[in-house]
Amino acid sequence: MSKIKLPVTRYYGSKRKLVERIWNEIENLGLEFNSVLDVFGGTAIFSYYSKVKGKTVIYNDIFTFNTLIGRKLIEHTSNELTYDHAVDLLQPVADRIYLNTIQENFEGIYFTNEENAQIDIFIQNANALENENQRLSAYYLLFQSCIIKRPYNLFHRNNLSMRLNYSGGNFGNKKTWERPFEELFSRFIKELDEFTFENGQPNRAVNSSALNCNEIADLIYIDPPYFNSKGHHTTYHSKYHFLEGLANYGEIANHINPDKNNREIVINKSEEFERPARFLQELEQLILNHVNSIIVISYRNNGVPSIQEISDLLIVCKPGCQIHTIDLGMYGYALNKTNKLNNEFLIIGTNDPLVA
Numbered sequence: 392m393s394k395i396k397l398p399v400t401r402y403y404g405s406k407r408k409l410v411e412r413i414w415n416e417i418e419n420l421g422l423e424f425n426s427v428l429d430v431f432g433g434t435a436i437f438s439y440y441s442k443v444k445g446k447t448v449i450y451n452d453i454f455t456f457n458t459l460i461g462r463k464l465i466e467h468t469s470n471e472l473t474y475d476h477a478v479d480l481l482q483p484v485a486d487r488i489y490l491n492t493i494q495e496n497f498e499g500i501y502f503t504n505e506e507n508a509q510i511d512i513f514i515q516n517a518n519a520l521e522n523e524n525q526r527l528s529a530y531y532l533l534f535q536s537c538i539i540k541r542p543y544n545l546f547h548r549n550n551l552s553m554r555l556n557y558s559g560g561n562f563g564n565k566k567t568w569e570r571p572f573e574e575l576f577s578r579f580i581k582e583l584d585e586f587t588f589e590n591g592q593p594n595r596a597v598n599s600s601a602l603n604c605n606e607i608a609d610l611i612y613i614d615p616p617y618f619n620s621k622g623h624h625t626t627y628h629s630k631y632h633f634l635e636g637l638a639n640y641g642e643i644a645n646h647i648n649p650d651k652n653n654r655e656i657v658i659n660k661s662e663e664f665e666r667p668a669r670f671l672q673e674l675e676q677l678i679l680n681h682v683n684s685i686i687v688i689s690y691r692n693n694g695v696p697s698i699q700e701i702s703d704l705l706i707v708c709k710p711g712c713q714i715h716t717i718d719l720g721m722y723g724y725a726l727n728k729t730n731k732l733n734n735e736f737l738i739i740g741t742n743d744p745l746v747a
């Protein structure tokens with residue numbers, strides 16, 4: 392576990408538990424860099440760590456909800472939203488006219504009726520906040536609380552009944568799911584107070600697809616979606632579409648897929664880096680877009696493509712430079728079906744020429 396204290400994340404593929412080791416490996420290579428582009432930013436953990444280390448950080452993610460979290464943690468240097476103010480945002484403001492989009496379209500799907508009503512009110516009150524610092528804090532609170540209240544912390548299934556009918560056993564955290572927003576806000580306000588700080592650099596969070604991201608930095612960290620070799624893949628859009636809907640609240644009603652039981656909200660859905668057959672080609676394009684930067688790629692073995700294929704690609708894209716393939720060890724404690732260890736790897740292409 393990292394000695395630098397980190398925000399708690401319950402996000403699929405978060406590098407929270409690994410970021411210190413990733414950073415140590417980069418440091419051990421003696422690489423020199425002042426700026427970092429975290430192009431598949433997710434929870435912003437790598438960006439946050441880089442910010443603590445004094446780098447100029449550019450966070451990117453394809454989803455708006457993630458970028459709002461990134462803006463709060465990476466761009467902002469303080470939290471101006473108090474706990475009392477956050478709780479007030481759960482109440483309707485007199486004379487303000489509210490939509491009931493979540494109540495009307497998601498009954499029985501992800502949250503209880505009471506929670507749906509609170510989400511409708513809160514997000515519209517948050518959108519109306521003129522103070523950007525407070526507004527981004529409010530989004531942070533809502534997105535983190537919604538994640539923590541979901542079984543598996545995901546939105547790919549309409550399994551509210553599983554949460555409500557859960558009666559013990561090995562799985563789940565019923566107590567956390569049932570905590571009211573008011574209680575969860577207290578935890579996340581404390582996080583924001585603790586984790587928003589100034590590092591003296593012009594840090595930014597942007598929102599584009601990796602291949603359309605035209606930001607440049609000395610080092611680019613590439614932590615893309617992972618495909619296991621079993622062939623079944625749930626996209627990040629499928630996992631988190633509901634939060635992307637909340638980040639685009641006014642557009643939800645016109646973007647619900649009625650054919651899906653979980654009423655998927657089709658906003659910012661993209662296949663880029665989400666299809667195994669095109670992954671290597673897209674990765675090649677991404678590397679070539681940043682070929683003058685130090686390239687750091689996170690991936691797991693037992694997946695598609697293999698670590699060897701990614702490493703070979705990097706050698707072709709950065710001819711004459713040093714390539715390091717580093718085994719970070721076990722990912723969780725799971726063995727796959729063939730009893731091979733699932734290990735996490737770093738594949739690093741430096742800008743230093745190979746010494747003959």
Ligand SMILES: C[S@@+](CC[C@H](N)C(=O)[O-])C[C@H]1O[C@@H](n2cnc3c(N)ncnc32)[C@H](O)[C@@H]1O
Nearest residue numbers: 404405406431432433434453600601614627663
């Ligand atoms: C493995 S996760 C990254 C996790 C992150 N390093 C962390 O520690 O939280 C991959 C991220 O890529 C984002 N993503 C998926 N496709 C993308 C694309 N084409 N361009 C940019 N981001 C994308 C997802 O939203 C997700 O947050």
